[in-house]
Amino acid sequence: MTGDQPSDPLGDEGALGTPWLPSAAVLRRHGARVLDVGRGAGAPTVYRAGVLLAAEPPSLDRCNGVLASTGMQLTADPDARLRERADRRRVRTVHLAATPDSDPAQVDAWTALRALRESGHGDHLSLDHLLFGASLIEGSPLTEGSPLTEGSPLTEGSPLTEGSPSTGGSGGRRPVDLILPAPPLRRTAAELGDRRPVVAVLDTGIATHPWLDVPAPGQPMPVDGFTSIDTDLQAAILAGQERLIAAGNRLQRITDAWERPVRTGSVVGALDSHLGHGTFISGIVRQVAPDATVLAIRVMHSDGVVYESDLLTALDHLADQVEMAQAGTGGRMVDVVCLSLGYYVEDRGDARYNIRLKDRVNRLLAAGVVVAAAAGNHSTSREFFPAALPGVMSTGSFNPNDAKAMFSNDGPWVRFWAPGAALISTFPAVSGSRGPVWTAQAGNAAGRPARRESLDADDFSRGFASWSGSSFSAGLAAAEVAAVLLANAGTDPALRLSQLDTPSSRERASRALMAFPE
Incomplete structure (x- = not known):
């Protein structure tokens, strides 16, 4: 479904050759809608139809007086006051519902938000955007279900087209059989002689893999293993989702840190578009910085969707943890945050409403945490957030020959x-x-197989894949920062990771980024 045009479209700047739109199934699954900025302005904004984000508690009487003519109303959260007293900085989600005499199908957050802003009551409100994982996928919204590409014997697995720029071989994930040895063993804590750098990967979570020290789901994570999780954060994300579900919102739950397919009701058994996304990025960190620790945080569904409200909850939690660790009051240090996801803001005028995301990123940056984010894959100069926020390590993609990848977003x-x-x-x-x-x-x-077959592009039983996208450029950037932090700590005592105070953290981050000239 397409919403009304915003007031300040971006015109023809950064126009895409082919418009990107999430499929109708994805929109239904997550209770979302599309705001198409139109006139060739690039990828559209996708948002939750029944949710608004609030920077401060809204005045229900005033807002609902404005919304009466739209057939919508904001509803009160019975636990809001308790949460406000606990921490006023927390993300606030506001449920939007139909009035008793209106059609629930007409509930639309953008229509409500525009009415509130025009009346002067909406400056503290914004959309709950859907962010998407920034990887190239086979079965992307550009081709999903097309009779020309989907499962056609003319293109799928054919020796005439496999690996062609027009099919999955140019960017879609593919299984590979890796014959190289595993990356070097991690040094023990005693051998390292310092704290390990922590790379928080906010993505699809983790899957069992020997390279990543990840056991079977339900088994305890190893002490000082390469991968760790945060059960308290995952519980907070789930609690926020449960409140919205109780208020009547359609969405998918994230129950824990483990990679799981989204529930679609399908019995076909095809792999989701972004299944393995977080595991792939964690493996990049393992190859580049084996002495680091990956903190795997699941905010992305296996169809690539991230709810902005969940992302804000995760960033709040990480900033709290870092600030407590630096103050010596507990918490946990994080050195790098990898955000291989993003969205396009409604228009230039609405860029100021990125304040919800910007504030949380700024908290991390002020604490000396490096934030690496994917530039996006839509071949546009239109800003992709959070990568376009000031201070973020916004990362585009090179091809293997060092040319800029055709799919990568670009711009100042x-x-x-x-x-x-x-x-x-x-x-x-x-x-x-x-x-x-x-x-x-x-x-x-x-002793030989009794059959021949073309490559099974859906069989990843070897545990390795080839994939493309600025998601993985951002993951590589985050991994390289962790490696530089370790190298600097080994040569300069002033840059040791065990020094947890804020000035030391900022100096480490600044010196590490000097290794990556803009």
């Missing part, structure tokens, strides 16, 4: 570049239902 706001095309990393050992397109008998030679 993209300040860093890293390889992001056809990278190889860890992936959940899963197999989908698609199977090979071509199979044939191969004879009966003893």
Whole structure:
């Protein structure tokens, strides 16, 4: 569904060759709608239809007086006062509902927000955007379901087209069989002689993989393993989702840190578009900075969707943890945050309403945490947030030959570049239902397989994949920062990671970023 045009469209700047739109199934699944800025302005804004974000508690009487003519109303949260007293900085989600005599299908956050802003009561309110993982995928919204591409014997697995720029071989994930040895073993804490740098990967969570020290779901995480999780944060994200569900919102729950497919009701068994996204990024960190620790935080669903309200909850929690650690009152240090996700703001005038996201990123930056974010994959100069926020390590993608990848967003706001095309990393050992397109008998030679087949692009049982996207450029940038932090700490005592105070953290971050000239 397309909303009304905003008041200040971006015109033709950064126009896309092909418009990007999430599928109708994704919109329904997450209770979302599309605000298409139109006139070739690039990728549209996607938002939750029944939710607004508030910087301060809204005046229900005043707001609902304005909204009466729209057939909508804001509803009170019975626990809001308790949460306000606990911490006034927390993200506030406000539920939008139909008035008793109105059609619930007409509830639309953008229509309500525009009416409130025009009346002078909406400056503290904003949309709850859907952010999307910034990876190139086979079965993307550009081609999903098309009779020309989807499962066609003319394109899928055909030796005439496989790896063609017009099919998945140019950017879609592919299983690979890795024959290289595993990355170097991590040094023990005693051998390291310092605190490990922590890279928080806010993504699809974790999956079992030997490179990542991740056991089977439900088993305890190893002490001082490469990957760690934060059960308190995952519980806070789930609690926020449960409140919105209780208020009548349609959304998908995130119950814990483990990679899981979204619930679609499908019995086909195909792998979700972003399944393995977080595991792939964690593997990049493992290859580049094996002595680091990945803090895997699940905010992204396996179809690539991130609710802005969940992301804000996670960023709040991380900033709290870092500030407590620096003050010596508990908490946990985080050195780098990887955000391989993003969205496009409604228009230039509405960029100021990024304050919800900007405030939380600024808290991390002020604490000396490096924030690396993906520039996006829509070949546009239109700002992709959070990458376009000041101070963020906004990262675009190179091809293997060091040319800028055709898919990568670009513009003055993209300040860093890293390889992001056809990278190889860890992936959940899963197999989908698609199977090979071509199979044939191969004879009966003893000890040899009895069949031939084309590549099964849905079989990742070896646990490795090739994938492309600025998601992975950002993951690589985050990993390289962690490696530089370790190297600097080994040569300069003033940059040791065990020094937790804020000035030391800021100096470490500043010196690390000097290794990556803009």
